Amino acid sequence: MADGLLHGLRQLPGLEVVDYPRKECMYEGGRKCKVAPEFGVRGGGFSLYGLLREPQGGIDRSFIWQRLAAGWFNAVLISNVWRQWGSLLQWHELLATQPLLLLDGDDDQRLYPRSGTRLRQFGIGTGLTNLLQLPNTHMFKRELTNRSRKWGLRLNIHPLGFSIPExxxxxxxxxxxxxxxxxxxxxxxxxxxxxxxxxxxxxxxxxxxxxxxxxxxxxxxxxxxxxxxxxxxxxxxxxxxxxxxxxxxxxxxxxxxxxxxxxxxxxxxxxxxxxxxxxxxxxxxxxxxxxxxxxxxASTKNRALQLLNYANLLAHQ
CATH class of the missing domain: 3.40.50.2000 (Glycogen Phosphorylase B;)
Incomplete structure (x- = not known):
């Protein structure tokens, strides 16, 4: 889901997107690059992968956290909340100052952070409850069902799915x-x-x-x-x-x-x-x-617009 959104956001004119670190398998030649297997590209990398080109002049991926602290970005998108909650924990004070979009495209109906396995491993006090419940924090879930329970949390949850290049x-x-x-x-x-x-x-x-x-x-x-x-x-x-x-x-x-x-x-x-x-x-x-x-x-571009619309960010597009 995150890969389709990255592709779609890059199709929107006037929108500057910084993927950090660079998602190698999404770029030309990326399906065969040495690091591609690390990204879990399946099915031969058909449909979504190896399609993007670096914009003319390239993308400045340096000093990401310093630029984040300076308010350089209009929003931050976390591609997989279950795997990247450590970044949320480390930088929650910075992330709380701007719109935060959390993607959950896994084959899992549970709603982050309500996982018994996770609670047994890390306990309840992760310090993220306030960040998750901020008005500008939005969670986008693919496997959204009646098992995706908030358990008392006040969360902005939106349904979202896969997409395909137009x-x-x-x-x-x-x-x-x-x-x-x-x-x-x-x-x-x-x-x-x-x-x-x-x-x-x-x-x-x-x-x-x-x-x-x-x-x-x-x-x-x-x-x-x-x-x-x-x-x-x-x-x-x-x-x-x-x-x-x-x-x-x-x-x-x-x-x-x-x-x-x-x-x-x-x-x-x-x-x-x-x-x-x-x-x-x-x-x-x-x-x-x-x-x-x-x-x-369901094109990647339309899915990206859907994401921005849910998060009230179309004015920045």
Whole structure:
């Protein structure tokens, strides 16, 4: 989620973004750089990675904390609150003086800092309660469910999800040559069709062309409900077929998917195949166009604007 937002914020004209430290895998050539594996780039780094260019003149990443103390920034964005709470603890006095945006894009429904494991390791008194409850502190959570309880804390919580670069969303529907793509992540359907359940492509263009050639794309919940696959399928003009989508909490990403309007929710392989068989050509094309529109609405740029809007920062854009 943080990587999509970094990409999206960099697409907004007039907005100066300092990523500190530099997120190497996001920049050209970054997917193959020596440090890329340290950032946990998965799936070959498709869709989000290796796309950014350093602005002309570069980005000044020096003396970050001194510039923070001098009020140089309009806001500070923490890319993963569960992993970076040490920075919050160390610099909480500085961070309390400006808008603070805390991202929680993990496959975890618990709300920071309410984790039993964390409490056992570090105790209750972290000194962050006041910082978390400030009016200008905003928390953005992907797996936001009824398990994401505030437990007495007064927090500004906003739902947010993954995103995809606008440049990867097709402008119109391509010619469809096959029913499903080569990579089918639903084990039951994959076995029925004799398709690949694991990664089928090492080349991103081949992967994207395979999706574009497909009428329908398959996705499921994994550790969490949201993943880039949903957006990649829709961006290629294929209909998202999402197993058990009807069980997803409404506050949990992905947002805006509606069964029968821009996607298909199904409960079994037989259920899906029977339902697909009932669609007319016109109904299928309408679903595909609606999927494309959904992917455009979930572009990294739009997601960045959504973030700024939630935090009342659009005036600085």
């Amino acid at each position: 440049s990867l969303v097709l402008s119109q529907l391509p010619t469809k040559r096959q029913l499903f793509p080569a990579h089918i992540v639903d084990c039951e359907l994959s076995n029925k069709l004799g398709a690949s359940f694991t990664y089928a492509f090492s080349d991103e263009n081949a992967y994207r062309n395979d999706l574009a050639n497909s009428r329908f794309g398959i996705t499921t919940r994994r550790a969490g409900w949201d993943c880039l696959r949903h957006y990649e399928i829709a961006a290629a003009g294929a209909v998202i077929c999402f197993r058990d989508l009807d069980q997803k909490p409404t506050t949990c990403a992905p947002h805006g998917l509606i069964d029968g309007l821009n996607c298909i929710s199904y409960s079994s392989s037989d259920d899906l195949l029977k339902r697909i068989d009932t669609f007319s050509v016109l109904e299928e094309v309408e679903l595909q166009n609606a999927a494309l529109a959904w992917a455009k609405s």
